[in-house]
Amino acid sequence: MMRNPMFAVPLAALKGNALPVAILLLVMLMIVPVPTMLLDVGFIANIMISLAVVMVAMNVAKPLDFSSFPTVLLLATIFRLALNVASTRVVLVDGHNGPAAAGHVIEAFGAFLIGGDYIVGLFVFAVLMIINLVVITKGAGRVSEVSARFTLDALPGKQMAIDADLNAGLLTPDEAKARRQEVSTEADFYGSMDGASKFVKGDAIASLLILFVNIFGGLILGMVSHGLSFSEAAQIYIMLAVGDALVAQVPALLLSIAAAAIVTRVSSPLDLAGQISSQFGFSRAWGPVAGILTLLGMVPAMPQLVLLPAAAVAGAIYWTLRKAERAPVRVVEPITDTGPSHLIEWHEVADIAPIKLELGYGLVSLVDERKGAALMGRVTAIRRQLSREFGFVMPMVKVADDLSLPGNAYQIRISGVLVGEDQAWANELLALDSGDCLEGLTGRAVKDPSFGLDALWIAERDRTDAVAAGYTVVDPATVIATHLNQLVSTSAAELFGMDDAQALINNLKESYPQLAAGLTPVPYTLAAVTTLCRALLAERVPLRDFRRIAEAMVDLAPRNLEMNELVEAVRQRLGGLIVQTIVPVKMPLPAITFDSALESLLVQSVQSAPQASWPFEPELARRIISVIDAAVQPMLVAARSFAIITSPLCRAAVGRLLRAQYSDVAVLSFLEIPETKKVEVIAVVGGTGPLAEPAATDAPQDIGDTYVD
Template identity: 70%
Template sequence: MSRAAMTRQAWIGAGKGAVLPFAILMLVMLMVVPIPATMLDVGFIVNIMISLAVLMVAINVAKPLDFSSFPTVLLFATLLRLALNVASTRVVLVNGHEGTAAAGHVIEAFGHFLIGGDYAVGIFVFMILMIINLVVITKGAGRVSEVSARFTLDALPGKQMAIDADLNAGLLTPEEAKVRRQEVATEADFYGSMDGASKFVKGDAVAGVLILVINILGGLILGTVSHGLSMSEAAEIYVLLAIGDALVAQVPALLLSIGAAAIVTRVSSPMDLNGQITSQFGSHRAWTPVAVILFILGILPGMPHLIVLPAAALAGYVAWKLKKGADARAAVPPPAPPAPNPAAIGWDEVSDDAALGLELGYGLVGLVDERKGAPLMARITGIRRQLSRELGFVIPLVRVRDNMALAPNAYRITVGGVIVGEDEIYPDELLALDSGDLLNRIEGRAAKDPTFGLDAVWIPPAQRAEAIVAGYTVVDAATVAATHLNQIIQTAAADLFGMDEAQKLLDALKDSAPQLVANLTPNPLSLTAIAAMCRALLAEGVPLKDFRRIAEAMADVARDEPDPAQMVEKVRQRIGALIVQTLVPVRMPLPVITLDASLESLLTQAVRTGRDATHPIEPGLGQKLVGAVSSIAGPLLGEGRRFALVTSPLARRALSRLLGPHLPDVPVFSFLEIPDGKAVEVIAIVGGEVPQTMINQEVDA
């Protein structure tokens, strides 16, 4: 850019910056320095032009903050009008005896054209304009401004806190938060300024009345005393000029009052005021009753039919056009979504956030087809509802989808993206399970039950009755997959429980026991620690149904025990009654397997020696222990009996970790977990002889 261009831009910038100070200086000069009538005419026209421009801008803005300079503009427009009133008063009182043209053609035109040269009519017209401006528009706009300013300032702290919360949650960047804070501050400043600016309009209206009275009284006195006019001549000249001057000033004041009222009564919208009104009145349901009512009025005797009936016809035409436009828009089909770009790769293609997944081969899609009743989906919903009640937290949704890479009749169950179960089922056949007490065998496709590992055969539906008579348990394909999924969910309950689930449990508990939650988290236990303890309980088959008792136990234990592992053991001891009742009812004795005293002592010594080890039991001893427990527990599990292996509190955790991978259905309790007074039944002793008679004894926990 050349130096001349830079200099020119600098002069232009300086000129723009000097416009406002120069305009303010001119306002002061109008009040002090006498001006000719021609310049006064120019000032009145400029005043009307500015008022019209302000009104148009106020109507066309989408939201009030788009015209944030309005309070200042209103101040300067009011000052201009008052300055012109002072200048016109000076001209009227000095030169009014020369005739109605002495104060300029604008005042003369308003005096003759608007009121017909009759000053009495002018007084009444001016009074009506003053009532409209002062009592109706200005008072209403002032009240709205006051209420808006109060509500905006009261809501300011909450809006600032909401912005800070969104910023801390990562929903806003620091730059966006800064812009939002600026908008909130500007909004508060604007409505506060509008509350004060409304007083300018009200004061201007009052000043107009006082200036009119002064012009009339001053003109009558000067005309009769200084210029020798009669009272009637002085009244005809000075009152007419005073009324014309007042009307010239009152019309722009009325325009500014309407603009101020339009600004403060606006509701933020993407559209301007014209668009809002057009869209909200653009319904044929509003215009049809109008046309009907006007038509009924038009046919009544004595009504001006030539006026009312055309108005009814016009309203009916508007309703018809709006209805036709609405029907045309409804008939246009929505635009088709853009065709997917084959080269684009979405995040959903490379990540899978489903906690539970069920993948089906294409031959099994009919099991989830709604047109065929979706039998598998109904069973999955029932499983989730039942297990949610049993485990004490909401089981996540199971994402079911087809997988063309699988065999046609194969399915696969995943937990957190890890494959934990898969098998094949045949949707058009039934699975006959060998219950172990068959009268005769039937022919079919040999298989293994995926849930319990029982021998089974797939048979056609026609053989269902024959299989039942033979002693088989017959189930359909959807039930086989659903039962397998049920077992997987029970086994993987700890993997399905996370911090979100822990927080939901705490939120639900807060409604009934707020003090308990307040004394549990964040001190002494964090949300992470609570979730870890809940997962540890679920991993060993302890449900979270009575979370209040579990939370109370956590709160008591956390104050004295810093070790998380020992904390879980002590929580188990506090909720022993809950754990025991998962095995047997209250009135039945608890069947238990115990360890021989020497084996118990050896195991306790091993745990004490390797207290910090993950697996403190020596491998050789552990192998023999697993074999001994398996030989005793295997037949009992085969009979469907429920029992627990009971050991010392010190060895319980180590023994549970040792037996868990091999005998997941054998719970391991400590002596302290069995409630006082609970009857137990020793059904076997590992490392000793099985009692000849069942031993009932009371065990003190």
Template identity: 65%
Template structure:
């Protein structure tokens, strides 16, 4: 049964796929192969039916994109009508002398019923229909399509920027942003196609006039010359057939022109066209003047009172019902409003699901204003993209909002609800950073750079050239905030990583290494344990971008136990090459600061005494270690050079926790994490005796007895 159902679905799919090619070949066949009058009757009725269906769909869509196939449908319906015109022209010219039924009953009915058998009347009716279709509807719809296409394409960049701004502000999810981008791209394609499709309707109307002229002239010539008919008889017969043929084609053409005009003049609304018009005409204030004016006209002498006064009564009754319905709706809303207690508090008022938040004072709102290009939003998007690549997981959206509690030029950055940074900046000024090699000083508002603590000064844009010449590094306010945000996000990467991000990493890895993921979780480690290990690595500056290698190291290390603390240390040893390459390029030696052997022994002894203590070192000892390491690393820090502090495996974790608040950018590694063959350059030995350190700084730690 299942096999039969699958075969049936495949057959149905193949049949659907073959419908359009077969229909196209049929249209071409109508233009080339002679067909009997019965086939013409079927084709004309089918043409009218399709045109009516297209018009009904166009009137009932909520927005133009809901009928995105309309340009293509318009093309094929125009081809169908032209194919029928060619086929009917052949039949009229070949068999027209036999009588009014020569081209089928549909053409005969249009020739007799609609124009009363008088071909002169038919010519005038056809002319009026052509003026309505070609001059009024088609020309207007074509102009609207052209303007809509131009405005849609001009507005495309602004709409894209608005989506990026909403995405960065956390107002939409990435999936919603992707759907909105797809929608505006489809909208641009649709209006561009409609601009060209409107030419089909115009060309079809012109073709209808030419076909009518050919049928009349050809019929008169053939009737008089070939069939020896009198001129009056030939004119009566062939013109009536030509008019019937033209009308039976122009009625569907008029319906499609109305559909095209309705589509391009629609404004997006949750209502269809009927409901939209009804809702906008449902105002008592609009119908009351109408009733009054009609009543006044109906009382004037000589006016048709029996027609105007009932119309006035109808307009007045409509206004009264609309006013009554509005009053009832207003009364019905009062209890609903009363049920909302002023003391009620909703969850949305006390919870904020944004992991990253940037609050701006009202003076900084211009940095995210779309009308001014939203420079801050553009930089935030670039920051999130770059950090996501470096860290190995997607950095959450940054919710940007104003906060009237802050000062006008203040901003505040929060991570997971905790304020991690705040400062001030002036959106109209520039920040000149002291590079340390200045030739002159520039006057301005003195401050400290919020990201790196450098001496800086806020200057006016007119002093930019002067500051650059003096040796300052000049940046704008958006760059200041974005750089500060970038630094804080990088430091708080572990706070942004949770089990959801862990699951997404596993899902991505499963596509290329399914067996590795199967051997990783749920045994020997649960999702929570994996997330804890990954957070610990991120907290120490180890990115997850090469997660496959990290996962392999976790699998190997988990055989010795699933406790996160020793597991992290074991994983670090196995991915030491990854850690080193985040510090220096592969061909450069690794600059390191090491500890004296006696100091190493003292640290190891303190850790053995309190293996589970958060801070196993004595306060005085810890303070001296921090001071000595800071002195030893000062030349490297001032030169903005990357280096590592290397210690024994047993002391690495405790020493890293001790030094992180003071040297957050400096990794602390164990000897075992440095790969074999990696060149190492010892720049200082903390606690060593003179002569043991290289020619670089030799700070000493005087505390060991």
């Protein structure tokens, strides 16, 4: 059935004006007398609205999902006060006609809930007032005040964090805009809740005052205007006043509970019931409960018929949770046939995750959300740190269990290649030996998977003894995460693809559109940009300042350089950034250089085969690594940062030669060092004859003195 377009505009106008019209009706309800039938409908509607608000508050995952709550609380409070005013008028005007004069709802509350005894009603109302005003409302108001203060204090820091993520390329502009809007909405919400909590408190006080008005006004009117005795007036008017107060107090108590539930919520993917049940789902919490209830049930004076069944229920919960915790957690993705042909889909055979962490069944508890998922939080922190360090968004890490692995084993795969594996124990700690630790600690002797240090897997109860003996103690989640961090950081070039290069270019377009237009698709294709970025990442040169990289590529485009030559030329433009990743700006650069004779030999080898990836003869390469090792080892043992400096012609070849042996050692050409940077030559390797041992020197030297044409 088609809607007549002539009614579309009036319906839209009616919908848009519904709320203002409703507020005007509430104001009229306070002024214009209403029949008791309409008053009964209003009381039921008030209770229904209060119940709906409580249900919504209990089922939201985070407070911002019910961002309209402060306004809803205001409107519900006005509605309830309007009903109080209307009912007060009816009680005072027609109360002498009997309990039914103010409507059936007030009569029912007065007769059923308090048994027709107005003294009991006064005490019941007093108890409800104490619960609402002193306990719930006061606590919710304090939480709202503290939450508003902390949220507003944290607002500048959150805005700065969003800007930092945007500058690092971790967020798109649209995502950053949405995050800013969410932060602003959160601040507005908690500020509004701080004020809305005063509505609840004021409503409770208003209910008390209205009760006194109804009682004293009814007594005076009953005795003066209607000729009733004091006892008759008290029986009628106090009963009606208490019934009216209880009708208003029950919805007020519900809204107070809803407000307290909202302001005390912590953001979670689960609703309130799911969040509480997940956090109470630990067997070790229910075992002592069952035991204590059983002991209390054995005391002769205790009610065994109540305590022992309660102990049995707690014991059943403990047994069920314990059984579930001991069962191995395995997520099985069902494969469903879509038809009689039983087709195999691509997602069943392809694994597109660039980074994959596979765990044995004994390590699954490290990613169990019920136990805190310690490993997942560290993996996310690693991705964020590496993304900021290298300047592009690291792909997500797929964590999965593998029943083919031994229980305590784990494997790390990058682009499908197994790059690391080791063992960890979920319920133990790894104590790292720094070399001067005291003896006497017992445990499972291993090598640290990340740094190769001697270590022991020890029980958690031995942590204090290990720390006192000089060991560095880390938990298994940190051990696996550190190993993952080391392997991923050395494989940044393999994880960078054309989509990442396009993301860098798109980000460049937003701030420097002309530069981006001059970079691609002419003179450089997307593939060429990707290749250059991967070459820089292979030698741990970050892409954070992609603008400078793009400017260098555009400036060098007229020279039509080969890719290897282009990489070296771009590195020279980024020299200051590269050196800054090695040593701080105020410190001189420790350098290991080659003797002039060895330098000439290296240059000749490269010039004889300029396009070869390995221009050095095997014997020469072996001897180079040997003399470099003698100079590098003292620096590695002392944990000092340094660089190997050589000629621009052979820098790339020397870097490839040493990368497998010393992946963390930077190989620079002297053209990559800024003119203002001081260089401290700590060793010179090589000699005029057979390659000599390195000769160390402590005096800072000008790098130009080492290379003379």
